[in-house]
Amino acid sequence: MKKFAFLLFALGFLSNPVLAEKLKVGVIIGAGGSANSFFQMINRGVGKARKELKIKPFIERAQALKGEAINQASVDAALERLIEKRKVNIIVIDWMNTGFGSTVKKLGKKHPNVKWIVEDTDANLGMKNVVSVLFGQHEGSFLAGALAGAMTKSNKVGFIGGVNIPVIDSFKVGFEEGVKYTNSSAKVETTYLSLLPKFTGFGDPKGAFKKATSWYKSGVDIIYSAAGASGNGVIRAAKKSKKFAIGVDSDQDSKAKGRILTSMMKRLDNATFNEIKKIKEGKFKPGVAYYGLKEGGVSLTEMKYTKNVISGEILAKIRDIENKIKSGKIKVTNAMTKK
Structure with missing residues (x-):
């Protein structure tokens, strides 16, 4: 037995x-x-x-x-x-x-x-x-763009991509749509650090720093980057120029406390x-x-280092937009699938 x-x-x-x-x-x-x-x-x-x-x-x-x-x-x-x-x-x-x-x-x-x-x-x-x-990086980028559109003082924001590939295009398009959702008057500058077939744009923090610094001097006050390790150059430029950056993929807020509005985390x-x-x-x-947003695949950070400069009204607006994306009331274009 x-x-x-x-x-x-x-x-x-x-x-x-x-x-x-x-x-x-x-x-x-x-x-x-x-x-x-x-x-x-x-x-x-x-x-x-x-x-x-x-x-x-x-x-x-x-x-x-x-x-x-x-x-x-x-x-x-x-x-x-x-x-x-x-x-x-x-x-x-x-x-x-x-x-x-x-x-x-x-x-x-x-x-x-x-x-x-x-x-x-x-x-x-x-x-x-x-x-x-x-x-669903297009959905998370929409939220980042909505925040940028609500926060910009100059009505000039920017997007720096690593390489012109579909996944990075989806960050860009989502961000642009989010900016326009909260601020139809804002202008979005966009660029890629390298073009296919080169992929050096994902490992070029010096080039990103140079481009971001130039944009900040021209009046852009918020820059969102989707460029891998190159994004560290944008963060450094934001800190030096005393302007804002938006981090990406992971929680980068602590890399320049008070200068990174939020990070769009790809979870x-x-x-x-x-x-x-x-x-x-x-x-x-x-x-x-x-x-996607609904499945916990993307999100913004809690913005613990910038809550003192982001009004409660704007934070509530971002939460409302997030809920509308999750429920399907707001449809964000996905450049990867052209929908």
């Missing part, structure tokens, strides 16, 4: 994905290095999974060549190390670091037992071991944790998972 009970326990143990194994999760430090906000948010989500789901995390660094934002060969080598040496079950990576899917197609096919969580894309790769995570931490949890619970679903 004891042997029978033990057998039942063992079978239950093996059939339960939560108990059967301690998941190993791999992350790389790629484009933009450890200062890249995508890496920071993914790492935060993995850290939460380590504490709450008892997974074991591993990090490998991909070395980029001088002057290049991405060295795909080194990224691929780092991923191979995670799979071959660290024996990870899960890879969490952002779309750009996958060579826009080529790496996942190659390594995902080579290692079918490894699950891939690919952040920041609407591409359905049609692979049973891959989930693509699409964020890769929430998505990373949720998708790892699904895998651990045996609920993994390949395809595309959407995380």
Whole structure:
């Protein structure tokens, strides 16, 4: 009888994905290095999974060549190390670091037992071991724009993008629509730090600083950037010029206290944790998972360093806009899908 009970326990143990194994999760430090906000948010989500789901995390660094934002060969080598040496079950990576899917197609096919969580894309790769995570950055950027439109004194605000790719276009268009929603008289200056096929715009804080400083001198008083590590240059310019910036992807408010109105957080931490949890619970679903405002995929920060300069009326207006986007009363154009 004891042997029978033990057998039942063992079978239950093996059939339960939560108990059967301690998941190993791999992350790389790629484009933009450890200062890249995508890496920071993914790492935060993995850290939460380590504490709450008892997974074991591993990090490998991909070395980029001088002057290049991405060295795909080194990224691929780092991923191979995670799979071959660290024996990870899960890879969490952002779309750009996958060579826009080529790496996942190659390594995902080579290692079918490894699950891939690919952040920041609407591409359905049609692979049973891959989930693509699409964020509603257009919705969060609308909120950032609405705040900028309500706060500008000069009626001149700006947007600096890293590279002219669809995902960055969606930040820009959402921001522009948000500005116009609260301030139809405001002008939005826009630029990209590099144009395709170059991707250096995601790793050019000096160039971003120079452009932002020039705009601030011309009368622009708020700049929103979606440019990876280059955004640090915009923040530095805002601090030096005593104007405002809006951070992106992670909570950057503390980088220049009182000079960053808010940050539009792309909640890769929430998505990373949720998708790892699904895998651990045996609920993994390949395809595309959407995380917008309603799903907790994007949000503004609590603005703890700038609440003294943002009126209660404006804060209430932003909350109202957020609720209207969640309910569908406000439709924000998604430049990634042209809707």
